[in-house]
Amino acid sequence: MSSTALTDRRHTAPTQGGQVTLAVAEKTLVAEGVCRLRLVDPAGQRVPDWTPGAHIDLGLPHGLTRQYSLCGDRWDPFAFEIAVLREPAGSGGSAFVHDRLGVGDHVQVGGPRNNFRLVPAEHYLFVAGGIGITPLLPMLEQASRLDTPWTLLYGGRRRASMAFLDRLAVWGDRVLVRPQDTHGLLDLAGVVAGRPPGTKVYCCGPGPLLSAVEEVCTDLPAGHLRTERFSAKEQPRPARTTPYEVELARSGRVLEVPPTVSVLDALGEAGVTVLASCRQGVCGTCETAVLAGDPDHRDSLLDDDERRSGATFFPCVSRSVSDRLVLDL
Template identity: 65%
Template sequence: MTAAPTSATTASASPAARGSTAIELRVAAKTAVADGVVTLTLTHPEGRRLPDWTPGSHIDLTLPNGTTRQYSLCGDRWDAHSYRVGVLREPASRGGSAFVHDELAEGDTVTIGGPRNNFRLAPSPRYLFVAGGIGITPLLPMIGQADLLDADWHLLYGGRTRATMAFLDELAPHGDRVTVVPQDEQGLLDLPAWLGEAQADRKVYCCGPAPLLDAVAELTRHWPAGLLRTERFTAAEQGAPFRGTPFEVELRRSGRTVTVGPGRSVLDALADAGVPVLSSCRRGVCGTCETDVLEGIPDHRDSVLDDRERAAGDRMLVCVSRARTDRLVLDL
């Protein structure tokens, strides 16, 4: 996928308001782990077990000020009673990261939705993990999983300065399996040297700021599908839609048909017709609104589905994606 933040994405409503399963959790710990980065450890007020999750998962985090953001889980997946997320202070924060850094305190209550996973770790004998800044968060549990499975792996981790790079202490025991590249000391990551040619027995997982992801995508554009997975915290740039004319969306289960006009999202057209779909970011980065497609060809405009998933044409993110055909049939 391409999930998760400069450090997070804006959501349209709280998980409770969107009708998803919402859990109130307590901020058990708030810890500074780098310049501009804190971690939150979240637990149930009554000590209850939390939903299981897999490497690459994220949660919706609704703060006391009503703001909802998505954050990657970066703690111990085998700890059934706590979640950990890392939060980068965004220079242009719109109420999320600034609130977490300046106002959220230990003992406060937050609401979470999820976990959901759009960045799953596929089996492979070898992995190259590439992280830029706060993009290290979803990769930490992947490293743990790769270790558990005795897979061969290496982490290439870049950041502005060493002081801004979170979790270096946790990564230190891995020794030379981790290459740390602070930009002010060594310059940018040498991506051509590390990526090289496609290797059938190696999968590459990358998360970080858009320039890093764009550079990786350019260097690997000739690779076979399935060898590279990326997760974006902000939506990728998209060109104009395939078609600028209205199209019909048939809802197979309800038997209704909705017209989606130019400039309108399928998500909004469905809501106007009284058919709400669970959604969050509205930017095609979180995967919450993924909907099965039964007929027709979607015009994929999201940053979540990979090339093979797009080619299959059997699902779409209705918050941003549209239609290439005159009609789509959705499983709604």
């Protein structure tokens, strides 16, 4: 089904429980171990709007839900596009997409949500590692539309495994493609040191790359480095080893939460439903407002300023420092 055949549609695909049912319209291999899916509404209706950096939840059989960054044309109102890396050591989600999901099949899609927004800057430095190129592609296109200067440093194990090189070629020497087998590790220190004034750095990729970028960007002003993780970073031990209370402001209920139980699980046991997906503090689905108390932030999403404000937290992984947290639930 092509988008050109759907231009007379004016309605957005209906949702059920925050999800839409979409069909696989295209499935193509875009690099070794990486396939691209184009998802459309079976009735030809619009999909929800999104912004660069957004991701969706892809519901798969056997209860698996995985998050994938949107990497298509954000101005196409009739399709989502994602790219899925085959992960042999994973829990089966990527293998199902690669081996069993086909054109015409239906999937449940939640979102989109955006924890990795592109904010205004005088110049951008984008750093991608492997499949981490996906959320950055719409950012490159948005920055280009706004005539904001940018540079992309793109690394991977080898060129054949690096997706969307053909799509990136139109930007010429603004894109630095550096496969590890021919160039070694990325020269992060050199690229960051050579950035123009006012540059904001956006990075997505595997954990070691993000840690390396964070290390070379320690002198950047607050808010000038933004990262997106596909898996949770290692966290220290919880701040407290004793139970604490969680008050639900809308009902006045007070729950006692053991230190070894997540707030999300405690809420579930009490019959309080909070929409959640990854349960690792990386997708942002369960974000909850904190009205009082001091959260023990254990997510991989909030920046330092957001943590200090204590205005929100992610109950799937976060706990409490104070004796009581008051939540907007």
